[in-house]
Amino acid sequence: MAKTPDYEYLLRPVSSVKGISERRASLLARCGVGTLYDGLTFYPFRYEDYLNIVRPDQLKENTEALCYGRVVSAKSETTHLKRRKVVTVVIENAGGYVKGIWFNQPWMKERFKEGGKVLFHGVARFSSYGLNFVNPDVVYLDDDFHPDDYEGRRLPVYHSTENIAQGNMRRFISDIVGEALPHFKEYLPAELRREYSLMDISEAVKIIHDPQNRSEEELLQAKRRLIVDEFFVLQFGILLTRRILQKENYEARHLEPGELIKKFLSILPFKLTESQLSVLSEIKRDMLSPHPMHRLLQGDVGCGKTVVAATAMLMAVESGYNAVIMAPTEILARQHYLNLSKWCEKLGVDVLLSLGGMKAKEKKAVKERMESGRPFILIGTHSLLFMREEIPNLGLLVIDEQHKFGVAQRALLRDNANIPDTLVMTATPIPRSLAMTLYGHMDISVIKKPPEGRMPVMTYVVTPDRLEKVWAFIRKEVQEGRQAYVVYPRIDESEKTESKAAAKMYEELSKNIFPDLRVGLVHGRLGKEEKEQAMEDFRTGRTNVLVCTTVIEVGVDVPNASVMVIEDAQRFGLAQLHQLRGRIGRGKYASYCVLVDNTPLEGEKEEGFYQPLLMTANKRLEVMARTSDGFEIAEADMEQRGPGEVFGEKQSGQPLLLIANPSRDKRELSQSAELARKILEDYDAKKLPPAELENLYTRIALRYGPEFTIPGF
Ligand code: ADP
Ligand code: MG
Numbered sequence: 001m002a003k004t005p006d007y008e009y010l011l012r013p014v015s016s017v018k019g020i021s022e023r024r025a026s027l028l029a030r031c032g033v034g035t036l037y038d039g040l041t042f043y044p045f046r047y048e049d050y051l052n053i054v055r056p057d058q059l060k061e062n063t064e065a066l067c068y069g070r071v072v073s074a075k076s077e078t079t080h081l082k083r084r085k086v087v088t089v090v091i092e093n094a095g096g097y098v099k100g101i102w103f104n105q106p107w108m109k110e111r112f113k114e115g116g117k118v119l120f121h122g123v124a125r126f127s128s129y130g131l132n133f134v135n136p137d138v139v140y141l142d143d144d145f146h147p148d149d150y151e152g153r154r155l156p157v158y159h160s161t162e163n164i165a166q167g168n169m170r171r172f173i174s175d176i177v178g179e180a181l182p183h184f185k186e187y188l189p190a191e192l193r194r195e196y197s198l199m200d201i202s203e204a205v206k207i208i209h210d211p212q213n214r215s216e217e218e219l220l221q222a223k224r225r226l227i228v229d230e231f232f233v234l235q236f237g238i239l240l241t242r243r244i245l246q247k248e249n250y251e252a253r254h255l256e257p258g259e260l261i262k263k264f265l266s267i268l269p270f271k272l273t274e275s276q277l278s279v280l281s282e283i284k285r286d287m288l289s290p291h292p293m294h295r296l297l298q299g300d301v302g303c304g305k306t307v308v309a310a311t312a313m314l315m316a317v318e319s320g321y322n323a324v325i326m327a328p329t330e331i332l333a334r335q336h337y338l339n340l341s342k343w344c345e346k347l348g349v350d351v352l353l354s355l356g357g358m359k360a361k362e363k364k365a366v367k368e369r370m371e372s373g374r375p376f377i378l379i380g381t382h383s384l385l386f387m388r389e390e391i392p393n394l395g396l397l398v399i400d401e402q403h404k405f406g407v408a409q410r411a412l413l414r415d416n417a418n419i420p421d422t423l424v425m426t427a428t429p430i431p432r433s434l435a436m437t438l439y440g441h442m443d444i445s446v447i448k449k450p451p452e453g454r455m456p457v458m459t460y461v462v463t464p465d466r467l468e469k470v471w472a473f474i475r476k477e478v479q480e481g482r483q484a485y486v487v488y489p490r491i492d493e494s495e496k497t498e499s500k501a502a503a504k505m506y507e508e509l510s511k512n513i514f515p516d517l518r519v520g521l522v523h524g525r526l527g528k529e530e531k532e533q534a535m536e537d538f539r540t541g542r543t544n545v546l547v548c549t550t551v552i553e554v555g556v557d558v559p560n561a562s563v564m565v566i567e568d569a570q571r572f573g574l575a576q577l578h579q580l581r582g583r584i585g586r587g588k589y590a591s592y593c594v595l596v597d598n599t600p601l602e603g604e605k606e607e608g609f610y611q612p613l614l615m616t617a618n619k620r621l622e623v624m625a626r627t628s629d630g631f632e633i634a635e636a637d638m639e640q641r642g643p644g645e646v647f648g649e650k651q652s653g654q655p656l657l658l659i660a661n662p663s664r665d666k667r668e669l670s671q672s673a674e675l676a677r678k679i680l681e682d683y684d685a686k687k688l689p690p691a692e693l694e695n696l697y698t699r700i701a702l703r704y705g706p707e708f709t710i711p712g713f
Pocket of ligand 1: 306
């Protein structure tokens, strides 16, 4: 596929836009906006309506309002109830005053400067102190703000890091969109758009970013068009992938499992479960068949997918092929390496590790070993995808996707070489509606139940005043030889604050609470070596308690850990809590997950402030205490928060769905599938107009990379 000029243009770095310096570009990169295309699809997550700006003296109780004033004071206090920090900000306008109040967000104080102009958006409530907003959204305004200039406008609000003020973010994105829009063109023929009542795509992008004073209906239509766009690209990708899989250049001919597999199963310290065996027989059938396997293996954390993958890889090795397993992180790759080496040593099978940060000498050794002709199992991260051609005689590719959806598909679409059998594993239970959207081209296997004898994880939701008891409990477990995780969430959008919270609590826990225990710390801002050392210390039991951020979320396996405390659990999504919780209960010990809920309780009075109802978080946490069924949790989470939030992909880089939600947008989903089929038919019949065809190339390349080579496309 040749790159189209528009494709090339849209992949320019944002620093090519006038007014966006290298420094700003690097800030934008931290929000995932590196290219013009990223900026174009960096859709706002909500809007601020300046439809009716009021003064404090015009506020009405229990009514949503947008209130404008200047900051008079910003104070932070600690209340008598332990651990509750209250920030109070008073604003004034035309002689009237109103307060904004935040609990447990001490950093809020720093965001206000005296005399600064702000807008509070929220529902004003009454307390003995008069009207106030609890937890209002805040718009920090430029000094030259005048309400009349804004009145009646609707402005986009973007996810942003703490380093980019919303006003700047708006300007940057608007500049980027201005630059990019002429190159992001309609790929659906006009007739089809009429038939499905779809707006022109560039018009839709324009409206989404800058609705000005358009009607609710127009904004809705713009959003709908972009939802269809997002689904369409996925559905089209699925159709194309199916074509590839029907291609003839598949050579791997695996053999019936023989002595090697028998021996492997005999050295395992356990028997495979029914669930594992039935999945293995599906995999075996695929591997023996003359068509490439393309199978998704779903199974909750800890249910034993890795052993299944290992068995499949050994089948490939026994048949004379090489096998590769790709992990989403280096920590996990190393862990796979340790486990697999342990097993394979006894089998006389070579296990190789290839990581980005390895020394040239080590890399060379791996390369030489690969070319030596003896079969091997190679372990690395997803970056191995880019050195596929260097792996000779590849018979089986295992991709541990975790949160990065679509890795395997992109690999196929950009790959002209031989197709190996592919097994994609994910520990994220994917709700059915979403699985069909993302993995429609794959067969799906599920390991339904974890191995027998696994102790269930008891989950408790507690308030912060119970923490002393929780620490005492950890101490008791440690005395019995167990280990514990204490997890801190991302408090802000930035990883910085998250790491800070963990680092601070590490001090507190190691010095004051557990001076007699060995406490470790791991967070995303540590250097690679420090991180690995901390993980290693915990794995080997040198540390008793590991203070951490969500970096431990994915796949870490320490069967001796029996307690996990998750602070500020209300800030996490359910799916993420589920992932975290899966780190414990992996051994033979009874395990406990403690969710510390810092949500202010309904009607709780504190220092005279009335706290409004904020029960939703608590209700959500109760789901965790009630069930350990990942699919149930995922479905609940997706309904409540949409697929983007559920899979935390904002952090993980490659966005999955930016604007569409398959559990909500069912009609758009089925329309997109129809459209994808029709477009491919038109393509095959050479009926697509040249402009639309070129734009379609551009659109598909933007999603799957320009190297895709599809038979017949
Ligand atoms: P997953 O990859 O699905 O998260 P793992 O494969 O890492 O799960 O398995 C979790 C733990 O359970 C590992 O320590 C593994 O050795 C163990 N395990 C796997 N299968 C079984 C089984 N059938 N019986 C007992 N333990 C098992
Ligand atoms: Mg695993």
